[in-house]
Amino acid sequence: AAIRAVRPELPLAVDANQGWSRAHFDAMIPVLQQLGVGMLEQPFAIGADACLEHIDCPIPLAADESFQDLGDLPAVARRYDIVNLKLDKCGGLTRALDLAAHVRDAGLSVMVGCMAGTSLAIAPAFLLGQLCDHVDLDGPIFLARDREAGVAYTDGLLHCKPQIWGHAGTLASPL
Template sequence: MPSRTRSLSLRIERWPLAVPFHITGHVIDAARLVSVTIDDGLHAGNGEASGVFYFGETPESIAAQIESVRASIEAGITRAQLLDALPPGGARNAIDAALWALESQQRAMPVWRVAGLPAPRPLLTTMTIGVDTPHAMAEAARILTHARALKVKLDGTAADAARLAAIREVRPDVPLAVDANQGWSRAHFDAMIPVLQQLDIGMLEQPFAIGADACLENIDCPIPLAADESFQDLGDLCAVARRYDIVNLKLDKCGGLTCALDLAARVREAGLSVMVGCMAGTSLAIAPAFLLGQQCDYVDLDAPIFLARDREAGVAYTCGLLHCPPQIWGHTGVTVSSR
């Protein structure tokens, strides 16, 4: 295929949430992200990334990283070369997604086929409930009648047990997972484990802060443990494998689908289960993660449901299943619409 001169465009966007979303130590009222397009004159590939706020990333820092390699991108950098040009994080994720979509357009085939993957199927995804009062969280769970799995954010305070019990009372029918977002002390962990067992909780995600989770190596936890913040890239795998049962891969953390597909295989080789999660974002961010989700044991890709408005081409959630129409990303003959 003859090479064409590329052009890169990027913009910082803000997509408000319908209501603010609370996790440990953080309130999210909008998805602030960087949207990129790589155009060869005939075809265009799109991507977006919000970055990882707990690693200090912002849309501005992501945009600056992308600008630092603009010349290489416009000169024709490949996805493999991108792995060396940018570190893991939002900048690499946004460009990686755009390169996948551009190649998909150029080759006139969907991204899953370019990647050598089977045709994607709808995925059962969890729906997340943010930290609030027990009554408000139970009401949120009750309203999510279409959800077939729920993940509950807890913040390490005394109300956590009541929050979880209130949710289980109104939703005895669904699997429940808990995400502590690094917010628990060892004493709170010890107090909550019997509660989690009593309420039939199927997963506990990231109870302790990054660097404070070595104690898990000496704890025989009866609840499967998932690493999120403690796992960014392959260098974290050895320690994580001693402490956790599941690894949560997020494209914004590991720097894109190209890297994530390899990481998923490495995580499995280490004997761990694989989960795909997401940061705040639109359906354009979910589309690449949806392909990774085809390889995962657990799927948590519900970010667009929290938006006041999604992109024109968007994912759909039906009876707990995530559907990702092809027009969102890659070869369809349609460029993904922006705000």
């Protein structure tokens, strides 16, 4: 509510990190709606999210921990609207590109996220981000010190400095 009061125009997402009970979920959905939250990520623990198959949630739901590999996709497609792919969890950029295609073929939106990590970990995720509907690549922000040639965050864009790519050009992607 404090963020929304200061920046009412910004997209806002909530990551419950598998921490909600069904009662808490039911209580929070109207609050999140009132605040204009545009996405709720992983409200229930893996295995406890089957109830989502019977809920018509007005806020798009994103699977994170519930999607580990293609075998999870049928259940995830019945429960969620978005799949968050993290290169750290899925096996790297090549595997993430393959998974993104399968997720999209299943009719779901694709998101790229990250763990806390340096700009070197964000660079390949930045490439995947060009194909995604949602991008959350803020890992270096939480570090006391990043790599010398790190990414930069300016005006809602993620900028990969030329040193990351080994050439003089600069690339930018929406956060």
